Amino acid sequence: MFERNEEMDDEFAKLIRRVNLPRVVIDNDSCEAATVIQVDCVNKHGILLEFVQVLTDLNLVVTKAHISSDGGWFMDVFNVIDHEGKKIRDEEVINYIQRRLETADGSIPSQRGSVGLVPSEESTSIELTGTDRPGLLSEVCAVLTDLHCNVVNAEIWTHNTRAAAVVQVTDDTTGCAIEDRRRLAIIKEMLCNVLKGNNDLKTAKMTLSPPGITHRERRLHQIMFADRDYDNVERNEGTRVDDRSSRPHVIVSDCAERDYTVITMQSKDRPKLLFDIVCTLTDMQYVVFHGVVLTGRKEAYQEFYIRHVDGVPISSEAERERVMLCLEAAIERRAYEGLELELCTEDRLGLLSDITRILRENSLCIRRAEISTKGGKARGTFYVTDVTGNPVDPKVVDSIHRQIGRGILQVKWNSSSAKPHNENTFSYLFGSFFKARNFRLIKSYS
Numbered sequence: 001m002f003e004r005n006e007e008m009d010d011e012f013a014k015l016i017r018r019v020n021l022p023r024v025v026i027d028n029d030s031c032e033a034a035t036v037i038q039v040d041c042v043n044k045h046g047i048l049l050e051f052v053q054v055l056t057d058l059n060l061v062v063t064k065a066h067i068s069s070d071g072g073w074f075m076d077v078f079n080v081i082d083h084e085g086k087k088i089r090d091e092e093v094i095n096y097i098q099r100r101l102e103t104a105d106g107s108i109p110s111q112r113g114s115v116g117l118v119p120s121e122e123s124t125s126i127e128l129t130g131t132d133r134p135g136l137l138s139e140v141c142a143v144l145t146d147l148h149c150n151v152v153n154a155e156i157w158t159h160n161t162r163a164a165a166v167v168q169v170t171d172d173t174t175g176c177a178i179e180d181r182r183r184l185a186i187i188k189e190m191l192c193n194v195l196k197g198n199n200d201l202k203t204a205k206m207t208l209s210p211p212g213i214t215h216r217e218r219r220l221h222q223i224m225f226a227d228r229d230y231d232n233v234e235r236n237e238g239t240r241v242d243d244r245s246s247r248p249h250v251i252v253s254d255c256a257e258r259d260y261t262v263i264t265m266q267s268k269d270r271p272k273l274l275f276d277i278v279c280t281l282t283d284m285q286y287v288v289f290h291g292v293v294l295t296g297r298k299e300a301y302q303e304f305y306i307r308h309v310d311g312v313p314i315s316s317e318a319e320r321e322r323v324m325l326c327l328e329a330a331i332e333r334r335a336y337e338g339l340e341l342e343l344c345t346e347d348r349l350g351l352l353s354d355i356t357r358i359l360r361e362n363s364l365c366i367r368r369a370e371i372s373t374k375g376g377k378a379r380g381t382f383y384v385t386d387v388t389g390n391p392v393d394p395k396v397v398d399s400i401h402r403q404i405g406r407g408i409l410q411v412k413w414n415s416s417s418a419k420p421h422n423e424n425t426f427s428y429l430f431g432s433f434f435k436a437r438n439f440r441l442i443k444s445y446s
Contacts, residue, residue: 024101026094028087034063034079035088039101043074045309049275049282051076053215054100056275058093059083065274067291067304083271123152123168124178126187127219129227130195132163134365134387138356139194140165145350147187148172154352154371157220159333162229166216172349217272218279221330225283230322230329248331252320254313260289260305261313263323267331269300277302280330284323285309336367336383339392340412341400343380347373355380358403362396363387 022041030036039051048067055062055078064079081087088094128140137156144151149169156165171178178184224230248267255262265277274293281288281304290305307313314320343355352371359366364384371380386392397411 022102024098026088026098028089031079033087034081037078037080037097037101039074039076039078041074043069043072045287046282047074048076048288049218049278051078051101052275052278053218054097055080056217056272058097059271060088061085061271062274062293063295065291065293067288067293069287069289122177123170124149124184126165126167126169126191127223128163128165128167128191128195129223130163131197132158132161133197134363135360136163136194136197137165137366137369138353138360140167140191141353141356143190143194144169144187145353147183147190148349149178149187150175150349151352151371152373153216154369155216155220156366156369157224157333158367159224159329160229160231162224162227164220164223164227164229166219166223217275218283221276221279221333222283224329224333225280225326229333230325248328248335250324250327250331252314252324255305258305259313260307261320261323263302263304263306263327265300265302265327265331267300268335269295269298270335272334273300273331274302276330276333277304277327280326281306284326286323334368338367338383338385339397341382341384342410342412343371343378343382343408344410345378345405345408347376347378351378352380355382355404358400359384362400364392364396364400365389 022039025038027036027038037055041047048069052062060080060082062078062080066077068075088097130136141151144167148171150172152168152170154165154167156163158164169178170176178187248265251264253262253264254260267273278288286306286308288304288306292301292303294301314323345351356366359382363386365387366382366384368383369380371378373379384392386396401409401411
């Protein structure tokens, strides 16, 4: 009887959501600097991530956000701009945002902890994780080329000595997904041997993933979380000054009068920062009840009032420490500012293997990469350093240009040594509902 009542409650909740679809208002008049998007809907775990994911996938930048979801109703206000820093003026884009947000239901599947191969009609999705080392991506790409697997899309992250990748491949002959079980087993065995290396104590587990589709970037967060990349790694005493000063600062504290845990964060601002934070909190089974997001000159400030999905705040010091480490890891996974290389050329089998081999032979380490193919063209972005983690020598860049071609590979030098702008002490107010909380700034290094 108890199980039957639970099922009835679940069906009733689904009915309520179907009747009360999200109401979306997109306003270009009330704010001079940004497009304002207001969303009201029935509350459900994961709904905030669903909305943020829609904006992120459209490459929109959230400059400010106010979140409130006490009770059964969710309300969020986003101030967004495009990648050029302008308001959203295109009516087609505005209508698309409206449709996507109005059909969001928060039912985001979770596949935390599974890695392996997933065949679909168009491509086979390969998920990899292992100990990062120079030349690892080059070795993976060489194996895929030897096995006649053509890479059509890929994203690679590295953090805290760990590496994770989601790679979509097709059969080079048919251009379709690889479905032969024996061939998949060979691919898994070969890639696992590469990932293990010679002295990898944390070997990769590679299994067939369960059915379903998970957002690729969210999946990367899940893979690295399952691999415990957030565990403290002893940091080198010789870490560069700009690395120390640019690390995120996370504080986890109590709001006893309202029975919340309060998380305040300060970090360098960058695209997709809000997505990374909300994604991690959601997958760790926390609910954001109230929040404020503000971005300043190159810095971002976020404050969230959260509880676990079971309705209780964080109660132990161990859990508090774990949340802090996981959020710092979520911010750092793609915050690296190395030398950015942009690839654009005709696609072919072995292209990625050749590019990564040239980078390896020039003693460069790939810290993060994103590759896509469409209409016979291959595009990619690589963030690289030398093997010691230092900036790339311009002479090495010239050598790479000669081997690959200046028209194929573009270089974008980042000012990674730039210091964060020093703001005054910041505080957020929710009217008389919460007390103002001072946010301590990180001391800038000179």
